[in-house]
Amino acid sequence: MSGHECVLESPRLILRPPIAEDFEGFKAFHADARVMTYLGGPAGPAIAWRSMRYMAGLWQMDGFAMFSIIDKASGQWIGRGGPIRPYDWPGVEIGWGLLPQWWGRGLALEATAMAAEFAFTRLSLNRIVHTIDARNEESKRLATRLGSRCEGPVTLPAPYVDSVVDLWAQTREDWKENRQRFNFL
Numbered sequence: 001m002s003g004h005e006c007v008l009e010s011p012r013l014i015l016r017p018p019i020a021e022d023f024e025g026f027k028a029f030h031a032d033a034r035v036m037t038y039l040g041g042p043a044g045p046a047i048a049w050r051s052m053r054y055m056a057g058l059w060q061m062d063g064f065a066m067f068s069i070i071d072k073a074s075g076q077w078i079g080r081g082g083p084i085r086p087y088d089w090p091g092v093e094i095g096w097g098l099l100p101q102w103w104g105r106g107l108a109l110e111a112t113a114m115a116a117e118f119a120f121t122r123l124s125l126n127r128i129v130h131t132i133d134a135r136n137e138e139s140k141r142l143a144t145r146l147g148s149r150c151e152g153p154v155t156l157p158a159p160y161v162d163s164v165v166d167l168w169a170q171t172r173e174d175w176k177e178n179r180q181r182f183n184f185l
Contacts, residue, residue, distance in 0.1 A: 006059075006064075006067075006118075006122075008067070008115075008117075008118060009072070010072075010110050010111075010114055010184040011072070011184055012071070012072055012073070012107065012110060013069055013070065013071065013072055013107060013110055013111055013114070014069075014070040014072050015067035015068070015069055015070070015081075015082065015114055015115065015118075016067055016068055016070065017055070017056065017059045017065070017067060017068065018052050018055045018056050018059075018066075018067075018068045018080070019056075019068070022052060022068045022077050023048070023049065023052060024077070025068070025076075025077030025078070025079075025099070026048040026049070026051060026052040026077075026080070027045050027048040027049075028099060029048065029079065029080065029097065029099060030043040030044070030045075030047055030048040030051065031043070031044070031045075031048070032099065032100060034100050035097055035098075035100060037136075038132075038133040038135070038136045038139070039097070055080070055084075058084065058085075062085060063123075064082070064083050064084075064118075064119075064123055065082065065083070065084055066080045066081055066082040066083070066084055066095060067080065067081060067082040067111075067115065068080055069081055069098065069107070069111045071102070071107075078099055078102045079096070079097050079098035079099055079102065079107075079108070079111070080096075080097060081094070081095055081096035081097060081098075081111045081112055081115055082094065082095070082096075082111075082115040082118070082119075083115060083118070083119045083123065083125075083128070086157075087157065088157035089129075089156070089157070090129055090131070090154055090167055091127055091128065091129035091169065092123075092125055092127075092128055092129065093129050093130060093131060094112060094115050094116055094119060094128045094129075094130060095130065096108050096111060096112045096139075096142070098111075108142055109145055109146065110182075110184065112142065112146055113146060113179070113181075113182045113184075113185060114184075114185070116128060116146060116170075116175060116179070117175075117179060117182075117185050120172050120175045125172065126171060126172050127169055127170070127171050127172070128148075128169065128170060128175075129167055129168065129169045130143050130148055130167075130168040131154065131156060131163075131165045131166075131167060131168075132165060132166055132168055133163070133164065133165055134153070134164050134165065134166055135164075140166075143168040145181075146170070146178065147170050147175065147177070147178025147181070148168040148169055148170045148174075149168065149169065149170065149174075150166050150167070150168050151166070151167045151168065151169055152167065153165070153166055153167075154166065154167035
């Protein structure tokens with residue numbers, strides 16, 4: 001599946017593979033200290049550029065990666081999220097992140113539920129994971145609302161071996177029940 005044919009929609013969001021015009025959004029995302037608190041800290045435009053193109057490349061090579069999350073009403077890029085398979089990771093991860101002005105509206109959960117549905121139905125995965133910093137209460141709440149459960153601490157591969165993260169996960173069978181929480185799927 002190429003990224004060009006993969007667009008997901010909910011009542012409020014469009015999820016699609018990153019395009020060059022998303023760079024300003026990626027730049028703002030990576031520069032924001034609140035967004036990057038548990039993602040390695042704020043970073044400049046070069047890192048944002050590399051991150052965006054890394055995601056686009058994964059769409060070509062793996063057939064999936066994080067989506068750009070677009071607010072349907074305004075057409076604005078508001079964040080990124082979806083499945084990703086980093087090297088030697090404990091599974092295919094569904095990650096998420098929004099620009100702060102979009103927090104508190106349920107949009108991250110909406111996007112993450114769409115990404116989980118995509119992972120289980122279109123990618124036919126049997127399990128998804130989330131690696132969440134043990135101090136990140138907001139992400140733990142989102143994972144819980146999605147239906148994932150904490151499996152405890154996990155050691156990530158280099159260069160992340162010193163990161164203190166918990167592994168959250170759910171199976172395809174879990175998702176069959178959990179997806180019923182989301183009336184837009």
